[in-house]
Amino acid sequence: MHKETHWKHGGIVGVFGYGGGVIGRYSDAPEQFPTIAHFHTLRVNQPASKFYTSRFLRKLCDMWDHRGSGVTNFHGSTGDMILIGTSTDNLEPTFYDLSHQFDMDLGGSGSNLRTPACCMGKARCEYSCLDTQAICYDLTMTYQDELHRPAFPYKFKFKISGCPNDCVAAIARSCTSIIGTWRDNIRIDQKAVQAYIGGEIAPNAGAFSDRDWGTFDIQKEVIDLCPSGCMYMDGNELKIDDRECVRCMHCINVMPNALRPGVDCGATILNGAKAPILEGAQMSTLIIPFIKMEYPYEEFKDFVDLMWDWWMEEGKNRERLGELIQRQGLSHYIVDILGREPIPQHVREPRSNPYPFWKEEEVPGGWKRDLADFRARHLA
């Protein structure tokens, strides 16, 4: 055993008209392993939130046994269904089969829009403030050209989570994180609150059931852990100062039968997450505190146009959006590029150095000055 990979670097292969979706893979020991001498991967765009029927899976198996290795990933890290291993001459027929017999299409790779991904949203989750599947499907369909033809400086990812629990890791893994939130009040069922206090309902939906943590203590387990301290008991009533709430989901997670997100829902948009290569890992940073996400998502798509135009114009080769924001400045991005008003929510804390870039037009009289006049007042 060599403890070193035997897959060669790269190899540009693909299907006609697409600049992504196929990862070329060649063995560096083709004589020893002739059947996998070329063994390319196809990324196949998954149906949003990854439900399948057995009829679909079985037919897919028939296809992949015929066209490829019979090995798959359910799923790749970005969310695609991954078909691992076929030869170059099978790529076009596989694509033909996928598109004609399955209504499937390839996913993103390289400097493309990568396949958008979402949590299960309203299909199963009572927390979801967004119709995550609908948004995911619509963005995927709207941006097919960007998904298949590389026109970006580097990869670009959309991820959509229905609530701040962020089950699809949007804040850590996407250039544009769309995370559900609400503007009105947490809905409270006081009777159910009492049922939790009385021990009739297991806290956190029973997620702690295999250990004795003692009897449920709403003060200790909910009110004291609230990050903004916005909850209190008023006699037998749980009160929430919703204006102070930061919507962290803890109280709702602990008492899902008693508390629900509000009904005036939308999304918080954050930008710029990426893994450490190269300048270090970044988390998405808050850009739009609240936006209604309703079909056909025009307000959101207008924002996407501004964001992409800037990144495609200014981004260096292999520079992610988050790195460009760092290089040119978050304030420049928010104010000059997006034309949005800066708000305290855009920063964790204000800067601690006194070096903002003043613009000439912000200073009365501008920057053109008469040196002779200056020296007439100040001897050198």
Added chain:
Amino acid sequence: MIDTSMYKDDPGYNIQELLDKPYDPELADREYNPQKPMAGRLTDQGPPHYEQFFPEVIKKNYGKWLTHEFVQSGVIKYTSETGDVMWVVRCATPRLITTNLLREIGDIADKFTEGICRWTTRNSLEFHVTDEGTLKDLMEFLNNFKHPGGSYKLPIGGTGAGITNIVHTQGWIHCHTPATDASGMVKSVMDNMFEYWNSHKLPAKLRISMACCLNMCGAVHCSDIALLGIHRKPPFVEDDRITGVCEVPLAIAACPTAAIKPAKVTLPDGKEVKTVRVNEPRCMFCGNCYTMCPAMPLADEEGDGVAILAGGKISNRITQPTFSKLIVPYIPNELPRFQSVCKIVRNIVEAYSKGANKYERLGDWAARVGWERFFEQCQLPFTEKSIDDYRLAYDTYHTTTQFKWSSHTDKLMKEAGY
């Protein structure tokens, strides 16, 4: 019900029709003509509409779910405002799945769940049922669904305060840049931590993630425990190949520490070529040069191995999302079972389980007790490799006199003769 009226004209609404026909292995051979690739081509059609794969109970209750409950590890009961009830059984998969197993999954779905299943973001498989009798039968079936050696094929678990499926990357299975074996390490760690997969006994959920090189296509940088393949030897430079296979300026620009400089060398055959030289002490082993240039490979049996990072999270619950921190800089690739990785993961999980408060994630526990105490309680040596010297390193400096006395300071005192 879901409003799909806006998609009524989508061509992507015909999956049932397509699936009524068996797979035709000769269709592409008959119809696809490489000389005329656009003839009959379907392009940019996107994925099929998701709604076509939903169980009836989900179509009916979409957006109407009221609450959920973990009946036991791996079993979630959902209640809708329509009064409907649905149970979901979650099981682990290895992510790397053959068509054989996929067909078996299809058979299970046909037998118990009207032919429908779902995969989670963390590669677990879920089955949906609407009556308790079927739930019981399905669970009994899965509990007896085993490999010939006796291990579970689709073990139930992965909910609540336990360890979920380990998301991971391709590794040596199918990637050109890995520093380790992803699937083997994940299998070893999951086997070792199995008691936490199918129970709710930790202080909070615990997410382990695995990426086989620093490219982190698994994006493990916000995990409670991250296992990461790393290189430790600078890249080769293949002078006789480099101009043929690389854009030399791109390779130079790829280096984050500017360790790669252009050079001219004379090959043994007398030919002068443009190539590069690596200032090796500046190399941080990220492999970004190899990504840009196949003539700069850096994989090495002795150099490569595993680093462990800990204390990250994604959820906004109570505390803010956080990066994982480097706590073990290197462990050799111990094939096939990665015993040192398994042992360290177990030590961390057990120390966390013992020390953390209810609802406290691993990183929040470490921050509360102090990282000095974290290293002590996890029985991990602290090395200079955990002191950041890359970008934004200052953010991690300890600019206060507040610290705890620990085994580390005890040792210093003793050595100083205090």
